[in-house]
Amino acid sequence: MIQAGLGHYYAVAIPALLLVLLASAEAIWPRRALVLGRNPRWRTHALFFISNAVIGRLLSFLVVVGMAANWADTHKFGVLNLVALPFWVEAAIAFIVLDFAVWLQHFFMHRTPLLWRMHAVHHSDRDLDVTTALRFHPFELIVSTFYKSAIVALLGVPLLVALAFEVWLNANALFNHSNIRLPRKLDRILRLLLVTPDMHLVHHSTLVEEQKHNFGFALTLWDRALGTYRAESILGAENQKIGLAMIDDGRPSGFIWSMKQPLT
Template identity: 90%
Template sequence: MIQAGLGHYAIAIPALLLVLLASVEAIWPRRALVLGRSPRWRTHALFFVSNAVIGRLLSFLVVVGVAANWAEAHQFGALNLVALPFWLEAAIAFVILDFAVWFQHFWMHRSPYLWRMHAVHHSDRDLDVTTALRFHPFELIVSTFYKSAIVALLGAPLLVVLAFETWLNANALFNHSNIRLPRKLDRMLRLLLVTPDMHLVHHSTLVEEQKNNFGFALTLWDRCFGTYRTESILGAENQEIGLAEVHDARPAGFIWSMKQPIT
């Protein structure tokens, strides 16, 4: 019962944020869109539905919440080896899980096989809040097993895991959004969180810029490992988004995007 209630919040909060950010984008866009909202939004909605179905099927095998419950039931994982206050367990779990997500993203760009899946996300020629939904089902499967393994090895409590998933999804929606933040606010937020302008650099068509700013939430890891970049060499206004080899409207199509990793 408690898990179901928490799960509803984990869905409702990002959903409300998506609507809010999409509304702000319409009023104060950061950049003019190359391909526009439609059919991109339709394609991204289809990705969301496809991934929801696959996520449901994966739940019969393993999901992050199941991994947390299993670790707690069997007292498995690092955090179950010592007695710590809940707030400290939560803080440690958040930091380690955030690093795990950063490392996965980093490796997606290093492995040719993983990159073929992740390139679907990068092939979007615009960047807005719905781009955060644009992940190929192959990548969802890899991410689910990877994060479930990390959660089990860590022994993170279910409440913390669901809170982290909500936090991660909310941050992904925020930093993919096409909103214009005041420069001072952007600089302040970057001390801790990935901002839209910071993540914009990562979606550059220039490969050397794609290999920077891997964070989805905290900026800590990019700063520590030397992958932090303030701005594109072309500037935020002139930077091209997407893949250098794709200059047409194909990424706005769902079938083309789904076939991308195997073509």
């Protein structure tokens, strides 16, 4: 129980620290000038974070990733509980499978009309910075929580591995949504393994065709292997527009409008 408690603490503390560091880096080494600016976007994204934290707390009475991991361990349920493997091997398998599961979820968010209505809230932001990683509609949070919890249970992921993956996923999402200018050589090296800000920038293009590329939140492996990798927008990183083509005003910076977006 103590280990699980510490795991939950780090799952919050590490991404929170990274958010502060990346926001500071954005101020010093910005990649692009912001269209709508930080205010009121940051206020709206903070409200998304608070709303999702409350809903996440309510969901914890039903199912969360940690609860799914505990349940699988107690009942010896899931693939990894059927075989005897060293802990590090289980952790490696779990990270790879869960990362692909998140990629697949993201892929279908763009292919399924109902799911896209939820996910479009994330894409409607006309700027891209570290706080965009907080901009997910509660409807999408609910779908994602049940989906990841099911994968964790079916795979039989150990609790600490499940929590570590959540930290990994959140940290990568904050990093690749950040508006920081990386040296081109460093970007090329990093994206051999990890999704970089410039790589994820392509996915947030207003061009629908470009939104169908670079679905990865952490590893670039799946986009490269499955043919959805694109190195750069056809317009170039400097000229690429961000958001949804049909929304070219300040509405996405408003919290109420953004919350109502899937229903309109």
